[in-house]
Amino acid sequence: MGTTVYSIRIRRKIKEMREEIRDVNWQEELRRLVEERVREEYKKRLLKEARELRMNMKTNVPASKLIRVESCEHKKKCAGYD
Numbered sequence: 001m002g003t004t005v006y007s008i009r010i011r012r013k014i015k016e017m018r019e020e021i022r023d024v025n026w027q028e029e030l031r032r033l034v035e036e037r038v039r040e041e042y043k044k045r046l047l048k049e050a051r052e053l054r055m056n057m058k059t060n061v062p063a064s065k066l067i068r069v070e071s072c073e074h075k076k077k078c079a080g081y082d
Helices: 012-020 026-056 063-075
Strands: none
Touching: none
16 A cells, blocks of 8 residues: 655644643544545545436436336347337
């Protein structure tokens, strides 16, 4: 797994308070927080793009009919679907 350094600035008072709390692995805690947030935002973006793509699709045919037609064509058992 490749890694990179990501630095942030915090107020001096917060840094001093953080240093007093020794029972927390701050590096791991912040890494986990950033990774979770990045994944969450990435999923939101993908979902938004998928919704936009879906809205741009032009079809008035219900999905259930498309699935039936595809299934019937694949199995070559059914006929009569438009």
